[in-house]
Amino acid sequence: MPTRRTFLTTTALTAATHAFAAPKDNDIKIALIGCGGRGTGACHQALSAGSTIKLVAVVDPLEGKAQAALDILKAKHEGQVEVPPDQVFTNFEDYTKAFALADVVLITTPPGPRPFLFEQAIQAGKHVFMEKPVAVDAMGAKRVIAAAQVAKQKKLNVCVGFQRRYQPSYLDMISRIHAGEIGDLIYGRVYWNGTSRPGFPREPGESELHYQIRNWYFFTWMSGDHILEQHCHNLDVANWVMKGEMPIKATGQGGRQVRRAKENGTIFDHHTVEFEYANGMRILSQCCQIGGKCARDVSEHFHGTKGAADLANGGKFLLNGQPPGGKRTRNKEDPYQLEHDAFFENIRTGKVRIDAEYAAHSTLMGVMGRMATYTGQVITWEQVMASQESLAPDNLTWDTEPPVKPDEEGWYPVAIPGTTIVG
Structure with a gap:
């Protein structure tokens, strides 16, 4: 495995001839695996990247999800949705047909099934767009x-949904940080303190696996907890600013202060972690989903010997108090679309960009933070990389036994800092 210092996140576009380079007048056929809100949105952005991009298959095992996505996409992309009934798949194992x-x-x-599906897609020689985080555990x-190494050998494009990596304001700010405009880095702060969301109540007669998949966000084996599922965006920005150097250790606190109902599964509602680097640099990470009148903040801040940089602080990007090249706000850019535009342009022209490695390292940073908050212990990078914890089973079917089960009263096991051990 790579060491902390051997992976740089500034992956360049590399011109190459790969397994499938589509001329601009040829159709590019796409399959959508997972038809929820984010999947439908990502497919809309993919289809918006060119009129010759065609949706040919969809897969989702939850009843009605696949058809609901198709109805939305057909209304938005006339002539680009070519999915006959026999290519609407509703079994887990149908991904191979798609x-x-x-x-x-x-x-x-x-997130839980993504490593397995990614492996299978690369083995099959497919270009991949994959949402973040790319996994729920170190394994x-x-x-x-x-x-990703196999994807490099096959010259396949891999785009991961860390859309900030494609957003002009972030690209500009981080290039200026790397150029030394705020001096040597001494401290960073990254936040995803947002709204809460309710869990879904169990339906009469519903199987345990069906319930956990339908209520996936609240089960660590499926979502990774919100320190991964959402806060990974901010951790990826930290990883980007640090040029891929990973922290040597993490110390954190977390728990369930408000979301303590049975339908809240196994995850926490708040995490605070301090990451320490070999040179003494520290980054404070904070994410909570308490709701109510709690302060909300989704932003990143970096302090150096010459000044500071504030990224997406209230939608503004500031360097030493001055807008970089004029005031920039996120609503003037659509990074979700920009990443798909770049992804499909690379496919058309034969260039290759693989986001999977830096995305995996940013995911590992989130796993490291969760290990710290779940256990209450100091977690080292070596512990993370040696971890054998594997939360999500491969080859899911409706007969798969859920990795966690409720007790007789319907409560799920929740980590207890100071008691819980992860390895």
Whole structure:
């Protein structure tokens, strides 16, 4: 496995001839695996990247999800949705049939199954768009890194939904940080303190696996907890600013202060972690989903010997108090669309960009933070990379036993800092 210092996140576009380079007048066929809100949105952005991009297959095991996504996409993209009834798949294992029909696979399932599906897509020789985080545990992230090496050999494009990496204001700010405009870095702060969301109540007669998949956000084996599922965006910015150097250790606190109902599954509602680097640099990470009148903040801040940089602070990007090249706000850019535009342009022109490695390292940073908050212990990078914890089973079917189960009263096991051990 790579050491902390051997991976740089500034992956350049490399011109190459790969397994499928589509001339601009040829159709690019895509399959959508996971038809929830984010999957439908990602597919809309993919189809918006060019009129010759065609959706040919969809997969989602939850009843009605696949058809609901198709109805939305057909209304927005006339002539680009070519999915006959026999290519609307509703079994987990049908991903293989969808892969066979497509040139590009969109993996927008919950995070748990992503490492397995990514491996299978790369083995099948498909270009991949995959949502973040790329895994829910260290074992899964390491599998993604290994599959990314195969993608390099096959010259396949891999785009991961860390859309800030494609956003002009972030690109500008971080290039200026790397150029030394705020001096040597001494401290960073990254936040995703947002709104809460309710869990879904159990339906009469619903199987345990069906319930956990439908309520996936609240189960660590499916979502990774919100320190991964959402806060990974901010951790990825930190990883980007640090040029891929990973922290040597993490110390954190977290728990369930408000979301303590049975339908809140196994995850926490707040995490605070301090990451320490070999040179003494520290980054404070904070994410909470308490709701109510709690302060909200989704932003990143970096302090150096010459000044400070504030990224997306209230939608503004400031360097030493001055807008970089004029005031920039996020609503003037659509980074979700920009990443798909770049992804499909690379496919058309034969260039290759692989986001999977830096995305896996940013995922590992989130896993490191969760290990710290769940255990209350100091967690080292070596512990993370040696971890054998594997939360999500491969080859899910409706007969798969859920990795966690409720007790007789319907309560799920929740980590207890100071008691829980992860390894």
